[in-house]
């Protein structure tokens with residue numbers, strides 16, 4: 545075979561390989577992998593915590609794998625559908641403009657089908673591998689995120705409270721996957737997650753308020769102002785920390801958790817209050833966002849380790 549033909553075939557093959565790997569990267573990007581991973585960690589928290597209850601049936605590997613896989617699929621599907629709906633809005637924000645759809649690397653129909661297929665696949669996995677209640681709640685979370693939260697973002701800062709419902713459901717889904725029931729402790733886990741999301745996102749919207757304004761997304765700092773937003777952060781951190789302690793009287797967590805949750809809560813709350821000082825601007829808001837992540841990871845770790 546003459547050399548130029550071999551070279552042409554090889555370069556064609558390497559172009560195809562590059563195309564496949566870039567498509568795979570974009571499919572992963574559609575799923576918002578870091579948020580999805582964190583959501584699945586909170587679901588795993590609910591699952592393993594419920595296992596501690598004496599009346600919980602033994603957790604089988606099938607239940608564990610189906611719950612975590614089904615949730616990964618349904619959350620990834622929800623994220624892809626959110627990106628499909630927001631493909632034009634995402635073009636206006638620095639943080640989102642390089643996503644596959646606004647950057648023009650992927651056809652919108654592909655993202656739509658990717659989201660629909662992943663979400664649909666999750667339903668039998670959750671219904672059979674865990675139970676129908678878990679599948680039903682997961683579908684509600686998916687629909688609320690895609691059809692209620694996502695369009696509402698353009699119209700009202702209350703979208704945050706709507707989006708916080710699907711965001712808070714995963715630990716309860718972990719709980720129902722293990723127990724087949726909605727119990728008080730599962731509801732408290734839902735409550736902690738719900739309350740945590742308000743300071744998490746108000747902090748983000750403080751350091752990205754100009755971007756959100758440009759994209760036409762209504763966020764608290766642009767509707768009620770900076771100071772009121774900082775007060776909001778403090779109130780919701782307080783409620784979140786108080787709710788986290790309720791797991792102790794409910795008997796699912798013990799002294800080790802109580803100490804850890806109190807210390808973590810005190811740090812989170814103190815840092816929230818620090819935002820009321822003169823001159824704490826974007827840098828503080830960014831640090832509070834970082835602290836919100838560390839708080840959540842360590843709170844769930846303390847819950848699972850407990851002693």
Ligand code: HEM
Pocket residue numbers: 578579582583586639704705706707708711712741744745748752837
């Ligand atoms: C209404 C609820 C929520 C809203 C509006 C929201 C919004 C956001 C936004 C806009 C970012 C990007 C921050 C930036 O870099 O500028 C972000 C990051 C993040 N969020 Fe949330 N979030 C919510 C709920 C959640 C939930 C429930 C979880 C998980 C349990 C979560 C986990 C994360 C993680 C891990 C990151 C960092 C991701 C990264 O570095 O790409 N969020 N969130």
Ligand SMILES: CC(C)=CCC/C(C)=C/CC/C(C)=C/COP(=O)(O)OP(=O)(O)O
Pocket residue numbers: 579583618619622623626630640682685686689693707708710711713714
């Ligand atoms: C079980 C199930 C299906 C749960 C759905 C859970 C889910 C995807 C939670 C994330 C919560 C959330 C509102 C994220 C931000 O979206 P955004 O649109 O504000 O973020 P963006 O601006 O980065 O697109």
